[in-house]
Amino acid sequence: MKFDSIKYFFNDALKSIKRNKTLSIASVATVAATLFILGVITLTMVNVNKAVEQLGSKVEMKVFFKDEITEKQKTSLKKTLDEIEGVKEVNIETKEQALEKVKEQLNDNAGVLTAGLETKNPFPGSYTVKVNKPEVIDVIVAAVKDAEGVESIADARDIIEKVSALTNSVKVVGAVSFVVFIIVSLFLIGNTIKITVYSRKREIGIMKYVGATDWFIRWPFIIEGVMLGIIGGIISTIILSIVYNLLVSKLPSQALMGFSLIGVSYVWKVVIWEFILAGTFIGTVGSIISMRKFLKV
Incomplete structure (x- = not known):
C-alpha cells in the first residue's frame, strides 16, 4: 500500500468525522462509557483478587x-x-x-x-x-x-466463600453490562458509517466507475471507525484514572480493613492498552458490519 493512499485514507476519515460531528461524538461517548465500565470491572476484579490473595496469606x-x-x-x-x-x-x-x-x-x-x-x-x-x-x-x-x-x-471459610461469591457476582454483572454497551457501541459506530456511506453514494459510484477497488473504498470507513474507537478508549482511560485516583486517595483506611489497593499507575500501564485494543476492535467490527450490510461495493 502506497504512502499517498494511506494519507488519503486518513484524511478522508478525518473529513468524514468532521462532517458527522453529532454522530461521531455520540459514538465516541458510547465507546468511552463501554470501556469505562470495562475498566471498573477490571480494577474491581484485580483488587478483589489481590484482596483474596492477601486474605489467603493471612488466613x-x-x-x-x-x-x-x-x-x-x-x-x-x-x-x-x-x-x-x-x-x-x-x-x-x-x-x-x-x-x-x-x-x-x-x-x-x-x-x-x-x-x-x-x-x-x-x-x-x-x-x-x-x-x-x-x-x-x-x-x-x-x-x-x-x-x-x-x-x-x-x-475462616465463611469469609472466603463470601468473597468468592462477591467476585462471581461482579463478574456476572460486569459481563452483562459490558455486552450491552458493546452492542450499543457497534450500533452507533455502524450508523455513523452508514450515514457517511449514504451521503457519499454518488462519489463512491464515480470511484468505482474509474476503477477504484472495493478495499480502496472500504479503508477510509474502517479507519474512521477505528479512530472513533481509539478516541473513546483514550477518553475513558483519562476519566477512569481520575475517578480511581480520587477513590484511592479519599477512601478511609478503615474501609479497606487492612487490605491495600493497586496504584493508579496500573491504569496507565495496563488498562490503557486494553482500552486501545478494545476501541480498535469495536471501531473495526462496527465499520465492517455496517459496510457489509449497507455498502454495495
Whole structure:
C-alpha cells in the first residue's frame, strides 16, 4: 500500500468525522462509557483478587484441644499439621494464654468479668495454624477433625466463600453490562458509517466507475471507525484514572480493613492498552458490519 493512499485514507476519515460531528461524538461517548465500565470491572476484579490473595496469606484457623488431651497427642497433632503442604506456621496457645488474651481484650472490665476463671478456666488450648492459601483449610480439616484430643476446629471459610461469591457476582454483572454497551457501541459506530456511506453514494459510484477497488473504498470507513474507537478508549482511560485516583486517595483506611489497593499507575500501564485494543476492535467490527450490510461495493 502506497504512502499517498494511506494519507488519503486518513484524511478522508478525518473529513468524514468532521462532517458527522453529532454522530461521531455520540459514538465516541458510547465507546468511552463501554470501556469505562470495562475498566471498573477490571480494577474491581484485580483488587478483589489481590484482596483474596492477601486474605489467603493471612488466613488462620484454630484447632481446639479437649481438656484431657495428652502431650503425646499434642505432639502427634502438630506433626500432622506440619506435614500438610501449604501450612506456614503452627503455634500453640495454652488455656492460660487464651485467658490472658481475653483479659487484654476486655481492658478495664477484665477484673470483674474474668474473676474466678483462673481456678476454673473455660477456655480451651489450641493450635493456631497459618496457611499459604485458603484451599489448604479443607485439607487440614479433613486431616485432623477426627484426631485424638481435638475438640473442634474454627476456620475462616465463611469469609472466603463470601468473597468468592462477591467476585462471581461482579463478574456476572460486569459481563452483562459490558455486552450491552458493546452492542450499543457497534450500533452507533455502524450508523455513523452508514450515514457517511449514504451521503457519499454518488462519489463512491464515480470511484468505482474509474476503477477504484472495493478495499480502496472500504479503508477510509474502517479507519474512521477505528479512530472513533481509539478516541473513546483514550477518553475513558483519562476519566477512569481520575475517578480511581480520587477513590484511592479519599477512601478511609478503615474501609479497606487492612487490605491495600493497586496504584493508579496500573491504569496507565495496563488498562490503557486494553482500552486501545478494545476501541480498535469495536471501531473495526462496527465499520465492517455496517459496510457489509449497507455498502454495495
